[in-house]
Structures are given as C-alpha cells and as structure tokens.
Amino acid sequence: MEIVQFEQELKDRGFPIRPEQAKQYERYYELLVEWNEKINLTAITDREEVYEKHFYDSVAAAFFFDFGKVDTLIDIGAGAGFPSLPIKILFPHLKITIIDSLNKRISFLRLLCDELGLQDVTPLHGRAEDFGVKPEHRERYDVVTARAVARLNVLAEYCMPFAKVGGDFVVLKGSHASSELNEAKKAIKTLGGKTEQVESLQLPTDQAERSIIAIHKFAPTPKGYPRKAGLPTKKPIV
Numbered sequence: 001m002e003i004v005q006f007e008q009e010l011k012d013r014g015f016p017i018r019p020e021q022a023k024q025y026e027r028y029y030e031l032l033v034e035w036n037e038k039i040n041l042t043a044i045t046d047r048e049e050v051y052e053k054h055f056y057d058s059v060a061a062a063f064f065f066d067f068g069k070v071d072t073l074i075d076i077g078a079g080a081g082f083p084s085l086p087i088k089i090l091f092p093h094l095k096i097t098i099i100d101s102l103n104k105r106i107s108f109l110r111l112l113c114d115e116l117g118l119q120d121v122t123p124l125h126g127r128a129e130d131f132g133v134k135p136e137h138r139e140r141y142d143v144v145t146a147r148a149v150a151r152l153n154v155l156a157e158y159c160m161p162f163a164k165v166g167g168d169f170v171v172l173k174g175s176h177a178s179s180e181l182n183e184a185k186k187a188i189k190t191l192g193g194k195t196e197q198v199e200s201l202q203l204p205t206d207q208a209e210r211s212i213i214a215i216h217k218f219a220p221t222p223k224g225y226p227r228k229a230g231l232p233t234k235k236p237i238v
C-alpha cells in the first residue's frame with residue numbers, strides 16, 4: 001500500500017498520525033532496508049509491501065485492542081520490531097520491552113530506537129523461556145504481543161507467563177487462526193488464560209487474511225511454566 005493510503009486507513013480507523021510519526025515510519029523503512037543488506041531482518045523490502053505487511057499489519061492490532069489503556073507491553077520474538085515498534089510509534093506513551101533470541105536483531109532494534117527517537121524501549125537478547133521465569137519479568141506486563149514466532153500452543157507458553165493477572169496476550173496470526181486456537185485450547189487454559197476476542201481483517205491491497213486474537217489472563221501461570229528452553233516446541237502442551 002502506498003504511504004498516503006496507509007495514513008488514510010489509519011485516519012479512517014480513528015488514528016490520524018502527525019507529521020513526526022509519518023517521518024518515523026519512513027525512517028524505519030529506510031533503516032530496515034539498509035540493515036537488511038548486512039543482517040537478515042526481512043524478506044520484504046519493497047516500500048509499499050513493508051508499509052502493508054509490516055507496518056499496517058502490526059498496527060491493525062490497535063483496531064481491536066485499546067493500547068491507550070495500557071502502560072507496559074512486551075513483544076516476544078519481535079525480530080525487526082514487529083508488531084511492537086509500529087504500535088509504539090502510534091502510542092508513544094507505551095513502555096516497551098522486546099525479547100529476541102537473535103542478538104544481531106537486538107542490535108538493530110537499539111540503533112533503530114535511537115535513530116527514531118523512541119523512548120522507553122528496552123530490547124533484550126535471549127529466549128522467552130529463560131526470561132519468563134525471572135521475577136523482574138514474570139507477570140509484570142499489561143500486554144504481551146507476538147507475530148510469526150511459533151504455533152499458538154507453543155507461543156502461549158512463551159508469552160502468557162509475562163502477562164499480569166488481569167493483563168492480555170494479543171497475538172497476530174494469518175488465516176489458520178481458528179485451527180491454531182483449537183489446538184491451543186488446553187495450553188491457554190493451563191497457563192491461566194481465556195480467549196476473549198478473535199477478529200479478522202484483510203490487508204487492504206494484498207487482501208491476505210489476518211487475525212488478531214486477544215487472550216485475557218485471569219489466573220497466575222503455574223510455576224512449572226514456561227518449561228526449559230526448547231521444551232515448549234519439542235513437547236507442546238496438548
């Protein structure tokens with residue numbers, strides 16, 4: 001989608017952006033493409049595709065979940081910053097923590113936040129399973145986000161431990177959301193969650209189907225979760 005369409009779509013959805021925010025998205029695009037030549041960040045490098053499949057797709061979570069009402073957000077496996085950093089540009093008050101197991105991507109995120117002047121973003125290198133048992137991160141966040149990291153039953157084990165009781169896990173998925181949700185029912189319940197909302201939308205020009213799933217955390221995650229690094233993938237909760 002063209003930049004003007006991106007801005008218009010956001011405006012139509014109730015999120016008009018200021019010129020400084022438009023500049024932040026533009027600079028994000030430039031740095032993504034520049035750094036992508038040195039380290040593998042994304043397969044998508046065309047400007048219009050990045051605006052639609054990375055920026056628009058990320059901020060679409062805000063069409064259904066009110067990030068204005070929360071303060072702290074952690075993004076698990078954010079890679080080049082998706083979905084949390086396009087959301088941060090739209091909601092500058094958010095305090096963001098990012099965890100990714102690839103250190104080169106974390107280095108990119110640090111530089112990106114400096115260049116874009118994004119405050120209160122803390123990128124951390126490591127695995128979700130290791131951070132999720134640390135008292136300073138466990139059950140400390142209002143909202144946990146993730147996109148394109150793992151199937152939902154595995155992802156729930158990575159993400160749910162970070163959410164406060166009363167907080168939410170907002171996950172961005174493609175067209176397989178309902179089968180993944182079925183498969184993840186037991187994991188979500190075991191980890192203290194309950195699915196509250198599943199919303200679908202189509203990307204405006206690509207027409208690809210996208211889903212946003214909001215899982216509410218109503219009870220603490222039992223102590224044994226997350227299990228040791230690698231186990232959630234090897235033996236998902238079924």
Ligand SMILES: C[S@@+](CC[C@H](N)C(=O)[O-])C[C@H]1O[C@@H](n2cnc3c(N)ncnc32)[C@H](O)[C@@H]1O
Pocket residue numbers: 076077078079080081082083099100101102105126127128129146147148149158
């Ligand atoms: C396919 S990329 C998706 C990146 C981004 N969320 C997006 O939508 O473009 C998956 C990312 O998750 C990270 N990742 C995978 N498993 C992880 C784990 N257990 N803990 C932390 N990061 C993980 C990888 O390093 C990678 O950067």
